Amino acid sequence: MLTKWKEGIPSYKDTDLLTKNDIYKMAVDYVSEYEEGNIKLFCFSKDYDIRTGVSITGRTGYDVVYIMVRSSLAPEQVKMTEFERHVLIAKSFIYGQSCYFASVSIGSKDEARREKGLALKDDDYYYTYQGLEYVPRANYNQHEILLLxxxxxxxxxxxxxxxxxxxxxxxxxxxxxxxxxxxxxxxxxxxxxxxxxxxxxxxxxxxxxxxxxxxxxxxxxxxxxxxxxxxxxxxxxxxxxxxxxxxxxxxxxxxxxxxxxxx
CATH class of the missing domain: 3.10.450 (Nuclear Transport Factor 2; Chain: A,)
Structure with missing residues (x-):
């Protein structure tokens, strides 16, 4: 996509800025396209919801896969929090699925806008994606599993x-x-x-x-x-x-x- 913005920091309105949910949707789309050859994807959540913990559901062979996608603006590369790790651990215990965490950093191809962390609609973007991070099932005891x-x-x-x-x-x-x-x-x-x-x-x-x-x-x-x-x-x-x-x-x-x- 060709950007409609000139080089550097342009004059813009608040309505020209990408929202948190816009950036999240871009990240989900990117991971979906990147992993399409590895995982058969069939369900997507385009609205950020920390409760569910699942952005993408797919299948590898007979194994159902849950992917939690989290997005950030460059240069930040978001890392999985303890809360999010426990969300995925609970999912894997309760449903028996394989769970992964995917961090996507999005930055404008314009250096000045990228350094400022400015995310404008209709701009061109680089994506930094380090692949799926597997979340192993923890060795909880039976009481803790019941609590989860x-x-x-x-x-x-x-x-x-x-x-x-x-x-x-x-x-x-x-x-x-x-x-x-x-x-x-x-x-x-x-x-x-x-x-x-x-x-x-x-x-x-x-x-x-x-x-x-x-x-x-x-x-x-x-x-x-x-x-x-x-x-x-x-x-x-x-x-x-x-x-x-x-x-x-x-x-x-x-x-x-x-x-x-x-x-």
Missing amino acids: QALEELGVGYYIKNADNFKKLIGDDCKVYLEDGTTISGYNNVCKHYDKCFLALKEKGVKTDYFLSRAENDSVVYIEYVSDGSATGTLVYAKVSDEDGLIQELRYDSPLKHKVSFR
């Missing part, structure tokens, strides 16, 4: 595994809004609050596992599962730091909207 299956019913999320890992996700200025109307502010106070909660559960002999599950509106739901398989509580937070991705705000949401049982 339960999480699938909500929309696949990140398995936190223990309280210490959960606290690593809390931002310095995080605020927790409790159901009684009080607020807890600051990293140390928030951690103390959760230490008390976790200790109380431990003293009662309750085995608890923790998850983050992304909702459709891209907010994140924190869910506790106790050993009998019931979901006991949920926190919903909508504010996450753009810089480090840490939790900035937590709000209790009770009663639990999603009822989950082990199969």
Whole structure:
């Protein structure tokens, strides 16, 4: 395609810019064309949805293949996050399919626009694609597999595994809004609050596992599962730091909207 833009940084309007979803669609199309000779492709998702984790579904022989495509603007080359890795691990456990991650970096053929990360509609683009990254199935124990299956019913999320890992996700200025109307502010106070909660559960002999599950509106739901398989509580937070991705705000949401049982 010949670009309609002159060399360098032109005068443009916001409507001339590619959206995040436009860039994602371009990446899915590129991977589809590149892998067409290796995988028989038959299903495509052209709308970015982190919950499903699947951009392309295909087949190699008798084996069904799931491919998660993620896109970025050059010079950035996006890498698979822990959340995305767990999405694919859960998919492979639940459905028995082979899962792959595909990172595509897109940059204008015009050097000035590429260096600035400017993505204009009707421009010419280079694609940087390093092939499919296989995601091996982890050696989870049976209890953890059941938890992943339960999480699938909500929309696949990140398995936190223990309280210490959960606290690593809390931002310095995080605020927790409790159901009684009080607020807890600051990293140390928030951690103390959760230490008390976790200790109380431990003293009662309750085995608890923790998850983050992304909702459709891209907010994140924190869910506790106790050993009998019931979901006991949920926190919903909508504010996450753009810089480090840490939790900035937590709000209790009770009663639990999603009822989950082990199969």
